[in-house]
Amino acid sequence: MSQPLLEIRNLRTYLQSGGRVVRAVDDVSFSIPQGETFCLVGESGSGKSVSALSVIRLLPAGIASHPSGEIQLNGHDLLQCNDQQIRAVRGSQIAMIFQEPMTSLNPVMTIGQQITEALQIHHPDMQDSEARQRALLALEQVQMPGATGRYGDYPHQLSGGQRQRVMIAMALALEPQLLIADEPTTALDVTVQAEILRLMRKLQDDTGMGLLFITHDFGVVAQMAHWVGVMQQGKLLEVGRCAEVLRKPQHPYTQQLLAALPENLAKPAEAKYFTEPSSNPQTPLLQIRNLKVWFPIKKGVLRHTVDHIRAVDDVSLDIPQGQIVALVGESGCGKTTLGRAVLQLVAPTSGSIKLQGQELTGLSARELRPLRPKMQIAFQDPHSSLNPRLLVETTLTEPMKVHGIGKNNDERIELAAQILESVQLEREFLWRYPHEFSGGQRQRIGLARALALNPEFIVCDEITSALDVSVQADILQLLLKIRRQRNLTLLFITHNIGVVEYLSDRTVVMYKGKIVEEGLTAQVCGQPQHPYTQKLLAAVPRLLV
Amino acid sequence: MIRPQVSRESYAARIWRKTLAGVGVKFALAWVALLVFCAVFAPFLANSMPLLMSKGGELSAPVLRYLSVDDVWILAAFFLALALYFIPLGLSRRFVLFLLGTFAAIGLSYSLVKPPALVIYDDFRGSGYSQADWRIMPPIPYAPTDYLRDLVSIGLETPLASEGRLHWMGTEENGADVLSRMIHACRISLSIGLIASGIALLIGVVVGGLMGYFSGLVDMLGMRLVEIFEDIPTLFLLLTFVAFFGRSLYMMMVIIGVTSWSGYARYVRTEFLKLRSQDYVQAAVASGLPLPSILFRHMLPNGVAPLLVAVSFGVAGAILSEATLSFLGLGVVDAPSWGQMLDQAVKSSTFNWWMAVFPGGAIFMTVFSYNLLGEAFRDAIDPKMANKPGAEQ
Secondary structure: OOOOOEEEEEEEEEEEEOOEEEEEEEEEEEEEOOOOEEEEEOOOOOOHHHHHHHHOOOOOOOOEEOOOOEEEEOOEEHHHOOHHHHHHHHHHOEEEEOOOOOOOOOOOOOHHHHHHHHHHHHOOOOOHHHHHHHHHHHHHHOOOOOHHHHOOOOHHHOOHHHHHHHHHHHHHHOOOOEEEEEOOOOOOOHHHHHHHHHHHHHHHHHHOOEEEEEEOOHHHHHHHOOEEEEEEOOEEEEEEEHHHHHHOOOOHHHHHHHHHOOOOOOOOOOOOOOOOHHHOOOOOOEEEEEEEEEEEEEEOOOOEEEEEEEEEEEEEEEEOOOOEEEEEOOOOOOHHHHHHHHOOOOOOOEEEEEEOOEEOOOOOHHHHHHHHHHEEEEOOOOOOOOOOOOOHHHHHHHHHHHOOOOOOHHHHHHHHHHHHHHOOOOHHHHHOOHHHOOHHHHHHHHHHHHHOOOOOEEEEEOOOOOOOHHHHHHHHHHHHHHHHHHOOEEEEEEOOHHHHHHHOOEEEEEEOOEEEEEEEHHHHHHOOOOHHHHHHHHHOOOOOO | OOOOOOOOOOHHHHHHHHHOOOHHHHHHHHHHHHHHHHHHHHHHHEOOOOOEEEEOOEEEOHHHHOOOHHHHHHHHHHHHHHHHHHOOOOHHHHHHHHHHHHHHHHHHHHHHOOOOOOOOHHHHOOHHHHOOOEEEOOOEOOOOOOOOOOOOOOOOOOOOOOOOOOOOOOEOOOOOEHHHHHHHHHHHHHHHHHHHHHHHHHHHHHHHHHHHHHOHHHHHHHHHHHHHHHOOOHHHHHHHHHHHHOOOHHHHHHHHHHHOOHHHHHHHHHHHHHHHOOHHHHHHHHOOOOHHHHHHHHHHHHHHHHHHHHHHHHHHHHHHHHHHHHHOOOOOOOOOOHHHHHHHHHHOOOOOHHHHHHHHHHHHHHHHHHHHHHHHHHHHHOOOOOOOOOOOO
């Protein structure tokens, strides 16, 4: 191996937090050869982003310190550079792109201006016309559709994927030798992610730059990496060639992470509940007919309705008792709205929803109340799903009291404790406030709240999307166990195909407010019929391709 | 199952601890506590009559005998608040008990307390009192409206200048002690700030909450109402009312309160609009909880914090309004207030620094303290400022 582009030796980054010192990066060494990709993988808080920010020296000087380490870029130690030198290195030799395409661009400048500004800062004598040429070239390089026309657009006029392309164009305009990408596709839909990943690989082939790629997704690693480093709590546990690490992981933590991926999770011992569509001939638990949820777009002084956003457009769906139905689709396809409309949290525009033959649409809040316990919901964001001011005990027992479950408070508290135990939490957690729990624990409490009323049917809205894979694996196994114990019916809303394959009996694919495909999970995922489903499945980064 | 006695810090306790973390806020609290102390115990701190005296073996307490109706119920409310602080009860229950108790005290004192209608302060320095066996005088032995006529006070004496008498802050033009007037004026400043803001808060929360939760038409009508009330110039309205209905402290409180709720309503509306889409509120709706529980248990406590910040600034604003009005000579006549004292300072022919510096300084310190409290509180509830030890990994 020739001289590596970037070599990091014994890097330590300590962060000051209050009175404590956090060893965010602890004795990390790795190197990136010219033209190759190094993927740093790890769960949240493992120190992978801090490692990347240390390389480009973007950590605030008052908080971060480097007790030891060398960061050699082409033989120069970046840790020894002063501010002026490091500014010259940033952009021209190392560029960085971030996760959030919505906030990384300045909203009041056109994308063309932003790229030319970056160019002219590093090349003060560059003429405007030349900068414009270079910027256009960069936009064409990132395959921006209609690059010339897009030059004068503002960021809000672009989609998320296009903004990420602009970010990459900005990074590439200066022809850096090393590109650092910090979860660049995490906020994007899978089909867009697939395009961006393909683009980054192509650009790497064209320019021969090195790539430090940070992600938590092993599927993305498998597609991008030449080298992989697995991080946990600031330490680099395992480094190696991508294929070797993924096929024959040496470190127990890597093995554990890979085993926690939904596609690697052991399926529960007994066969799935429903193998054939006709196994339940009675009326389905939930029957949705021609459901429409349209949101009006209002304009003008008089706020008259000019058009509608058709979030859910003419959807019909049956959910039989005891099934787990996965609702899949990209962001904005209406899957969350559909879930909330079923629970009457969003008023449907038209159509009918029947729960056990009972019509739900058009009922008043009072008429709905006796039906509420039968259907519950669990949410995606563990931070906003629990009332921060209420004890877990209050959160769980208040709905019970309203619906007359349990004779007195003591009995309800005992019931709540049992429910907590059934989601594998301790009974003492009843007397705690939400901020005392981790994300995974909060999701369990959210599930416990949904279970408190003994429902028949739960809508799970992306409940594992904000979690690390190992926590996600626990929650998925827990869901299957609870389903078995209580004969629950679940509508599981997700964008993660791996989770769908692991968990669900049936899969429903939504696209632009309509259901485009529906069937047994094995069928839909094995032989997709609709072109959109095919595109979606092809875009999913798989671990072993 | 018995609730374990681990003292887990509640959300409110956490916010309170963070609010108190700074140095400035401790100082501000100390100042406000001093004001409260002065306001409650004013008749015992500055009065012309003895606190306790013995004459011919007979003990008497003239101060107690001359306590006015207001003095009595304020004292009662204060001790009720102290007692409630030590009784372990829920916050809302304490608050309700306090309100009920205070109203009962007001009613009782108006019907039971009958102080002598005429008080002649000169008498207390006469032979009937001065020839007692022993007597304990208040720390400042001058009442705020005692013009020291028998002592032939010439008025406008500079601090510590008069012979035979001790006036820490001098005397005003009629000869009354300035410090005594300052102490008694605490009541007006405190009460106008708290009651006017309380009225504004009540209206603001109700209107804003309705707008935020129901949105749509209610929201549109509510916002127009808010805009109308924002356009009313408080000071001119106060002047008009004073011109037509005479001067009254209570009227001032009501007018300041009724014209300043619009900002609170906007705060609550925004918070409710935001909270309505929060997952835990959606979960509460999905659990079929009744509307009052959703509004007052799941939404209001989570949206109230920014409001309290606004209120602490509002209290300062109300105190300033009263001071402005008194300064213009349109304040309350019979009781001293800081603004009125400033007015006196300007009106006399020569500039008397002690007449301006002490009340002006008191107004400044009070407004400053409330602003400090407000800012500390705002920082405490701001999650971006939170340094969370042991946050999620």
